[in-house]
Amino acid sequence: MQLYNTLSGKKEKFKAIKKDEVSIYYCGMTLQESPHLGHMRAALTSDVLHRYLLFKGFKVRLIVNFTDIDDKVIEKAKEESRDFRKITAYYEEEYKKASRRLNILEPYFYPRATQHIKEIIEIIEQLFKKGFAYEVDGYVFFRVRKFNSYGKLSGRKTEELVSGARVAIDEKKENPIDFVIWKAMKHGEPYWFSPWGKGRPGWHIECSAMAIHYLGETIDIHGGGSDLIFPHHENEIAQSEAATGKPFAKFWVHNEMLNIKDEKMSKSLRNFIPINDLVEEFAPNIIRLYLLQAHYKKPLNYNRDMLNQAVSGWEHIKVFLDRTSGLEEKPIVSYIEEFENRMDDDLDTPGAIAIVFNLLHQANVVPEKEKGPYRETISIILKTLGFDITGEESKELSPVVDNILSLRNELRTEGNFKMADRIRDVLKVSGISVEDTEKETLWRIK
Ligand SMILES: [Zn+2]
Structure with missing residues (x-):
């Protein structure tokens, strides 16, 4: 099986660290907004990876985190004059509801940043010991210059980052490219106790701490949306590898964005479509078909015509499955192999779905009593891709x-x-x- 690895910039043969178990950490959402189709594109990418590895016979330990404390969460809590915990609990439930409706397999665990303050503090202490962290006025920063391979994921050079005009000047930092790993408490904001005073973790450090806590110092696959490559994942690598001295993740898998008119779908751009609204209009299988007919590495423009095409595509599949219900036979091996070939090539879901439509086309011209093997092959492919046939x-x-x-x-x-x-x-x-x-x-x- 080959996966595109952002770290090497090419497709590589996948090999698990442990023989039959795969560890995956996929960055989840910040709990300050309703999940939209863009979030679900990331969730479906990790779900297809999860399901396909299960199909290949691996045990999978998938962790999907929730960021439940950061500037945006605090802002939202102020806006609504509610405790931030109430806000995050509400959006966590919305996310889980959307995931269940879309038939996304439950990961091994959904940890939240605030449940892991202890682990976060421990890793920061490691960074102090090794000279990668320094403290100024209750803020702790990561010393980017000291980490030699900084930029290896995103391809950015530290020199360019320094000269980049957009780097915010912060008096407290030794170097403008250093990033914050612990923030001092501001009046009225949530805080935790730490050796550097009251405060809260920076965004990047939570993922390093949770990934290492649940999956170990080196994990098989780390994933997330392509918008997280820099700075989030670059910083995760720097912190984790500086603290442990070991490679952090073997594979970096990034799904492309869901766009509306070529702009990323996001709350800040006010162009988002809440997923729980969309499933009122389109059945979950249709949304899955629509999303998986695009390869996860290609940007996808939100397009209602394509959603409507998925409606008729799914209708074809459903009519066939209903009509042949009860016809159970062995699948057609050559097509299952073809399906594996497609999926082994960096999760080519459009190719896999094309096999389904090809099979439907062929099944239409064979006599009724010979349709069983077609039905069985189609069912196996659809189930492996996470469609809810039952x-x-x-x-x-x-x-x-x-x-x-x-x-x-x-x-x-x-x-x-x-x-x-x-x-x-x-x-x-x-x-x-x-x-x-x-x-x-x-x-x-x-
Ligand atoms: Zn993350």
Whole structure:
């Protein structure tokens, strides 16, 4: 399997540090806004990587963090005159709700920065010991000049950064390119105790601390949106490698942005589409199809025509799956291999989806009783890519079963238990189990 590694600037053969387990740290969102389609593009990229590695037989330990303390979170809390913890809890729930709806596999853990102040302080102490950190007025900075390979991820040179006019001049820093790792408390803002006084962590240090805490000093894959390459990930590398003396991550995987009219979707640009609104309009499988039909390394422009195309694309798939339901046979090996070839080539999801449509096309011309292997191959590919096929079936069936059950309830209130039981048995034979509780009648597809 080959993955594009930002660190080397090329596709490389993936090899896990441990034989059969892969550690992944994917930078998650700052909890100060509703998750939008851009956040979900990052989440889906890590989800496809997660699922495909599982398909390949690896155990996967995926960590997706939440930034729950930073300038934007504090600003939001002031704006709304609410405790920052209330704000972050609310957006965390929104994010998790969106992830569940989009059928994103739960990562091993979703840690929050404020749960790891202890680990953050420990790593900063390491940096002091090794001469990479210095303190001024309760602020702690990272001494960029001392870290020789600074810039190896983003390709930026320290000399250019120094002369760059946009580098903010800060009297406290030894050098304008040094970055803050601990901020002194400002009046009225949340704070934690540290050896340098009351304050809070800088943004970059939290990811170094959490990645090392959950995954060890060297991890297999670190990922995030391409907007995080500089300075966030460059700084994470500097801090982590300066503290441990070991390489921080073997692979750096970056998904490209979701744009609107060629601008990054973001709250600050006021061009974002909250994902929980979008799923009211488009089913989760359609949103997944739309996003995965673009390779994660290519910028994607938000486009309703393409979403509508995904609607009809998904309709094709669904009609075929419904029509062939029950036809279970062995998959077509050559197409599963073709699927793996596509995915092994840096997660070529557009190529993988093209195989599905090719199979649909072929299945249309074979006799009904020979469609089974096509159905099975398509199902395996779709499930591996995270499409929720079973959910789709139950949603489709829902109005029909609900009507049958309300008829059954009428029979029961009339005392016609014999007929009511017969309906239950007929549903059971059709693969739908019915359970009567005190309050209501529940059903599910077996
Ligand atoms: Zn991060």
